Amino acid sequence: MSAADELLGFVRGTALDAKARDRLEEAVPDEFFTVPGGLTAPRRHALTYARLRRAGLAAPPARELLDDPPALCALLDRAAIADPPLFHLMLLHYTLALGPVLRFGAGPDAADPVRDALESMDSFGTLLMTEVGRSNSHLSPRTTARHDPATGGFVLSTPDAQAAKFPTNTAHPELPKTAAVYATLVHGGEERGVFVFAVPLRGPGGAVPPGVRIVPAPETTGLQIDYAAVLLDGVHVPYRAWLRDGAAIEDGTFRDPAGTPGERLTRSMGIAPPVWRAVVSASAAVTRASAAMLLAHSAGRTTLGRLAPRRPLTDYRNQQEAVLGALASGYALTAVAAHATAPRPAAAAAGPGPATAWAPWSAVDRDLALLKAAATVQAQETVSACRVHSGAPGFAAAERLNAYRGLTHAYQNAGGDNELILYDTARAMADLDRYEPPEPGAGPPDGGDLHSPRVWLFLARDTERRMRDRLAAAVAAALGAGEDAFTAWNGNLVLAARTATACADRIVLEILAAAADTGPPALGPVLRLHALNRLEHRAADLLNEGVAPPGMLDELWAARRRTCDGLAPAAADLAAGLGVPAPVTAPTAFLF
Structure with a gap:
């Protein structure tokens, strides 16, 4: 089996067989990957809904999809790559409209015309x-x-x-x-x-x-x-x-197993996990598609720069690292999506979550909400970089990258606002509310070699622990000085957001380390590149917390150059392993 085939096996996973995958691809056929020109807004919307109805009738029944996260995410992933508005409407229909009807309603055997209309795509x-x-x-x-x-x-x-x-x-x-x-x-x-x-x-x-x-x-x-x-x-x-x-109202008496209005809110918002799984998975999907588009734009392209006329574009480090970094982000988010959609132990899935102040999401599932926030930010950054590094064609010749950017940007607020998720995560961390800080390490393992996953994890864990301790101390000091809770937290929101982001980074790097250990051999170096990019992105905190010494960025850049040198000859295989549908990387139609 070739490296590309092994990577494709990793991207597709083992949850769906070929027959199930073919059915989902038939539900979102290749024709859905283009939109006719000249449509008015109402006609564009009508087309999207017609495609939604067609997809819903061709796909497995909604109840089966909602009980099978990998299948639902695979359907939504293909919709996201084909047409982001279709993904959005499909997500709303399945998870946020039908989801509560099936989860909170009277039961599958009770007559329910509303449920029937949604399941049949009549509404x-x-x-x-x-x-x-x-x-x-x-x-x-x-x-x-x-x-x-x-x-x-x-x-x-x-x-x-x-x-x-x-x-x-x-x-x-x-x-x-x-x-x-x-x-x-x-x-x-x-x-x-x-x-x-x-x-x-x-x-x-x-x-x-x-x-x-x-x-x-x-x-x-x-x-x-x-x-x-x-x-x-x-x-x-x-x-x-x-x-x-x-809950029930019987003989004029209200009864609710939730107990309190606060607990009822958390239960009513319990429809969020399917949304977060789908958003994480779709973030990975559009990142993979964007990376494949950037490589298609860059491969074989020459430049006229006077340092070296007619030099291949990807010989320049900035373009090479952008292309390989986008491919790495695609694989990294795929690993995160596989983690998010995998069955969870009952103890891990059971509530309640930590207390919340800004939004109910962390009380529903803190880590899944946090991964949604991390995945949408990473996807938006990668899609935007792919658009910029595709030059004018990335902006003007095809709408796809702009559409992906709009989708990933929108979901930083939709599905739970990312900043509010970070603040509530940080509050739980500071209060040690269903949160345990990483154990302090004795020092960087493996001689501090940045190629080692053990070193990534040491840096991420030590940074998270130190930032949590500083945040907890700062809030406690403010409260001890007589400030109210709002003032104490309002003065520390920057540190709170960065602390929660450090927690998200550590969780993601743990997922990547596990994937690199169990995945195909070609996966390890590409996940290492993403880890190095994340460490660079977090360098200010690593240095500020004293986890890394001055000069760390020089070492990191050198490690990235070595990693890219090893990956560059395999770029085509890395792109092929992403399994991006052919219509996405087809040549710009109006030129041919």
Whole structure:
């Protein structure tokens, strides 16, 4: 077996057989990788939804996909590479609309026309969670669901425009939409916590029911979706629309196994892990595609620089390291995605997570939320670098790199805001809330050789431990001086974010070290290159914490040059091992 074949086996993994993979590829065929020119925004949106319906009918049933993370991620990965708006709508439909219906609803045997419409693709799923007028609105939505004793159902209302749900994909006037609405349940004059309600927002022809107001947002090119704000004014829904997750209102009495409104919020946000797994996996997918595009642009290209006219472009270190670094990022994020989608021990998957202050995500699954933040940042940086190093063609000749950049940029806020995830992670670290700092090391192993994974891990772990200790001490000192919690943390947010990022780096490097140890021989050097790039990216913290001495960057650059020298002859095999669909790297169509 060739090195490229071995690497392709690593990228594809063992969770899906060839037949299952072929079916998912048929659900997102090659024709989905191009968009006809001249479409108006509504026609572009309609095309995306038509493709979503076609993909949903061709793919395995939604329930099977939601129970099989590798299969769902493989479908979403191909959608992300083909057309980022399709990925976004597919993710919303499966994980954020159907997911809560199947997880929190009455059960698979109960009659449920809303669930049936979503599963059959007769209606497209959307999410109504965040509200436009306040940050962190998912912690306490002002949209309410009041129990109506007369009908047994609920009345949903947004009190004013500031409580409008935004963003939502509901603007297209002709398409059926069904929403998972997050609202504060009010019963007996008391707020009982945040629950999810399944609410049809548009009928088969796009008609809006009484009490629903949809306000289309201006068109955007960042991630082309039919964005809109939604206001609800006394919208009546039946009792079965309440995705109650074991809670009940019986004989006028409210009961909830969650216990408290805070615990209910965490349970209602428990639909997030499938989203994070998919976002991590899609980040890896578009990174792989971008790396393959950059290599296709660079390979065989000559330059007219006066130092060496007609020298191959990839002989220049800056381009060579950009190409190989992008390939390395693709493999590294693939390893992270495999880790994120792998079955987890019951003890590791069980909650509750640490207490949170800024967002509920860390309470749901701290490490998975943190990996989502790390993966989207890495993907956005790599895609942007690929676009820049592709010159003018990367910006103007093909939309694909711009679309990937829009997707990875959007998901630094979507699916849980990255900064808020970092802050809550740092707070858990400082408080030792379900967190254990890495053990201090006696010194760099293996003579400090940066080629050694043991050295990467020593540097990452020691930096994380020192930063955590400094953060905990700084916050404790502020509190001890009489500052309130807001002031104490607000003065240390920069250190908090960098401390949580150090934790993410350590987790990623541990994943890479394990993959290098168990993967094919060709994988080790390419993961080493990514590790060296991450250490360079974190050099300021390594030096600031005294983990690395002055001159470390010189050693790191030398190690990277040696690694790139070894990888450069294998660049074509590394690209082939990524398994990027042929339409992605095809020559620019208008030239031929």
